[in-house]
Amino acid sequence: MPNTQQLQDLTTQVRRDILRMVHKVNSGHPGGSLGCAEFFVALYQDIMDRKDTFDMDGKDEDLFFLSNGHISPVFYSVLARSGYFLVDELNTFRLINSRLQGHPTTHEGLPGIRIASGSLGQGFSVALGAAQTKKLNGDTHLVYSLHGDGELQEGQNWEGIMYAAANNMDNIISTIDLNGQQIDGSTDDVLPMGSIRGKFEAFGWTVLDIENGNDIDAVLEGMAKAKSLTGQGKPVCVLLHTVMGNGVDFMMHTHAWHGKAPNDEQLAHGLAQNPETLGDY
Amino acid sequence: MKTYENQGNKDTRSGFGAGLTELGKTNESVVALCADLIGSLKMDEFKANHPERFFQVGIAEANMIGLAAGMTIGGKIPFTGTFANFSTGRVYDQIRQSIAYSDKNVKICASHAGLTLGEDGATHQILEDIGLMKMLPGMTVINTCDYNQTKAATIAIAKHQGPVYLRFGRPKVANFTPVDQTFEIGKALKLTEGTDVTIVATGHLVWEALEAAKSLNEKGISAEVINIHTIKPLDDKTIIDSVIKTGCIVTAEEHNILGGLGESVARVLSLHRPAPQEFVATQDTFGESGTPAQLMEKYGLNANAIINASEKVIKRK
Numbered sequence: 097m098p099n100t101q102q103l104q105d106l107t108t109q110v111r112r113d114i115l116r117m118v119h120k121v122n123s124g125h126p127g128g129s130l131g132c133a134e135f136f137v138a139l140y141q142d143i144m145d146r147k148d149t150f151d152m153d154g155k156d157e158d159l160f161f162l163s164n165g166h167i168s169p170v171f172y173s174v175l176a177r178s179g180y181f182l183v184d185e186l187n188t189f190r191l192i193n194s195r196l197q198g199h200p201t202t203h204e205g206l207p208g209i210r211i212a213s214g215s216l217g218q219g220f221s222v223a224l225g226a227a228q229t230k231k232l233n234g235d236t237h238l239v240y241s242l243h244g245d246g247e248l249q250e251g252q253n254w255e256g257i258m259y260a261a262a263n264n265m266d267n268i269i270s271t272i273d274l275n276g277q278q279i280d281g282s283t284d285d286v287l288p289m290g291s292i293r294g295k296f297e298a299f300g301w302t303v304l305d306i307e308n309g310n311d312i313d314a315v316l317e318g319m320a321k322a323k324s325l326t327g328q329g330k331p332v333c334v335l336l337h338t339v340m341g342n343g344v345d346f347m348m349h350t351h352a353w354h355g356k357a358p359n360d361e362q363l364a365h366g367l368a369q370n371p372e373t374l375g376d377y
Numbered sequence: 378m379k380t381y382e383n384q385g386n387k388d389t390r391s392g393f394g395a396g397l398t399e400l401g402k403t404n405e406s407v408v409a410l411c412a413d414l415i416g417s418l419k420m421d422e423f424k425a426n427h428p429e430r431f432f433q434v435g436i437a438e439a440n441m442i443g444l445a446a447g448m449t450i451g452g453k454i455p456f457t458g459t460f461a462n463f464s465t466g467r468v469y470d471q472i473r474q475s476i477a478y479s480d481k482n483v484k485i486c487a488s489h490a491g492l493t494l495g496e497d498g499a500t501h502q503i504l505e506d507i508g509l510m511k512m513l514p515g516m517t518v519i520n521t522c523d524y525n526q527t528k529a530a531t532i533a534i535a536k537h538q539g540p541v542y543l544r545f546g547r548p549k550v551a552n553f554t555p556v557d558q559t560f561e562i563g564k565a566l567k568l569t570e571g572t573d574v575t576i577v578a579t580g581h582l583v584w585e586a587l588e589a590a591k592s593l594n595e596k597g598i599s600a601e602v603i604n605i606h607t608i609k610p611l612d613d614k615t616i617i618d619s620v621i622k623t624g625c626i627v628t629a630e631e632h633n634i635l636g637g638l639g640e641s642v643a644r645v646l647s648l649h650r651p652a653p654q655e656f657v658a659t660q661d662t663f664g665e666s667g668t669p670a671q672l673m674e675k676y677g678l679n680a681n682a683i684i685n686a687s688e689k690v691i692k693r694k
Contacts, residue, residue, distance in 0.1 A: 152450060153451050153452055154450060154451065155451055159450070161447075201478060201479070202478075202479050202480055203478055203479070211446065211447070211450075211475060211479050211481075212474050212475065214474070215470050215473075215474045218443050218474060218475050219443075220440075220443070221440045221441075221442070221443020221444050221447065221471075222443045222444075222475055223447060224440075224443075224447060225444035225445060225446060225447020225448040225449075225450070225455075226447040226448070226450045228432070228444065228447070228448055229447070229450060229451035229452070229453050230451060232408070232429070232430070232451075232453065233451055233452070251439070252440060252443065252471070255434075255435075255439055255440035258435070258437070259434060259435070259437065259440055259444070262435075263432075
């Protein structure tokens with residue numbers, strides 16, 4: 097298991113990857129990607145019990161589903177740096193004929209991806225379906241999923257959230273990226289959602305907070321706690337408090353960089369704050 | 378002219394239920410999901426036999442589609458069941474992204490398609506579902522004609538790798554295809570040999586086409602009736618070969634003229650063998666309340682309509 101310093105180094109490198117990928121094609125979603133870097137690194141390097149090779153069925157290993165597919169840069173970077181494909185392929189992000197589509201897809205056969213996502217609100221249902229099959233197969237491994245907070249405005253989520261508790265889906269850990277931002281502004285400005293914790297609890301989930309979702313130790317500790325709460329008859333929800341754009345000062349605490357690429361000067365500024373650790377692709 | 382005997386009226390949805398029951402016994406990977414319409418979809422027996430493989434999702438069709446997509450991961454073959462309207466239009470984006478684009482092996486089974494749903498009216502009578510589903514890349518689209526064929530198709534699609542839309546209906550209609558048939562996806566069935574006009578029909582209109590062919594035969598018109606149970610992939614060759622012989626074609630379906638079987642056939646003909654075509658279909662309209670027979674008469678979807686279309690298209694040759 098990598099130590100904290102190694103995980104932090106990887107997180108810094110992932111941030112460089114995100115900035116460089118988005119800058120190269122002048123498109124993509126850096127804000128949410130940067131905010132979730134620690135979560136993805138913790139999940140793939142420590143939390144999940146996963147096989148070295150990829151197959152779609154994913155039997156006898158933990159599975160992960162990304163519902164808010166627009167943060168594909170962080171997903172691709174961590175998948176590549178976890179060995180699913182060569183890091184050089186990050187060069188092809190959003191280019192024609194690439195397996196690294198703007199939003200993740202199984203359609204191009206990219207290892208590590210089990211469902212297309214991008215049209216929001218579908219991830220709960222899919223992850224719950226996979227968790228249901230694990231139960232049918234007698235497979236005790238877990239299913240993890242990640243969702244944006246703004247994404248919770250989609251109604252399908254709540255169909256899935258209701259189903260999960262009704263069916264005692266206690267082999268799933270669904271994480272909400274609580275960065276409080278969406279395209280048009282803060283979630284409170286666009287459509288105030290009230291207490292997300294209260295909603296999940298009312299729907300029968302066990303809920304826990306990770307107050308600093310951009311601290312690798314806090315994420316590791318919180319997700320380990322979440323794991324310990326599985327198998328008790330209730331689905332588990334993690335409220336991951338993050339800062340959109342984390343690690344790049346001018347991108348932080350604003351929705352402005354939700355779906356906007358940095359220019360050359362901004363890229364240099366962002367990279368200077370995240371010095372190369374494991375080697376650029 | 379070859380004739381077919383009605384073995385007794387039965388509903389196609391019961392054919393689906395019987396097929397699912399058999400699959401439950403023969404294929405451990407098959408799981409079934411339903412959105413609060415178990416009785417209407419005839420899924421009771423599967424549920425009773427295999428409660429652990431049956432999932433009641435409540436009135437939540439979007440979640441049902443997503444669950445089904447996820448359940449394929451790990452090797453299950455999910456069959457979803459609800460009305461055609463709620464199986465397609467209500468959940469189009471879920472099917473598009475989580476099933477079709479994600480190449481998931483889900484069987485979307487849709488009852489109460491078209492006008493023959495009857496008295497519930499237009500909110501429930503979808504006439505656009507074939508179009509919606511055939512436009513999705515990779516989606517197989519099947520509309521079966523009677524009980525026996527629906528049962529055979531239900532069993533067959535479990536062996537097909539990839540998403541399938543299986544469309545059937547509510548009313549009891551003639552059951553005339555062989556009880557022990559093997560269902561081959563994409564293979565059109567020529568029911569009668571003819572030389573004057575080709576009639577290509579799908580779903581409940583196949584029996585009507587046979588009735589029409591009988592009447593036409595009495596008038597000295599020789600009709601070749603083809604049962605197109607699979608609208609996608611379409612059996613181009615059977616259609617083209619028939620039109621080469623007859624020189625004209627009538628398409629018949631319980632669906633909107635826009636986006637249905639007729640347009641698929643027109644595409645094939647315009648590419649390979651242009652010929653006059655008449656469309657027996659609804660004319661870009663919603664349905665309404667009424668008995669199935671009244672509605673099929675009012676909207677021109679019965680044997681009489683097929684006879685009239687045949688006589689008209691022959692004159693256009």
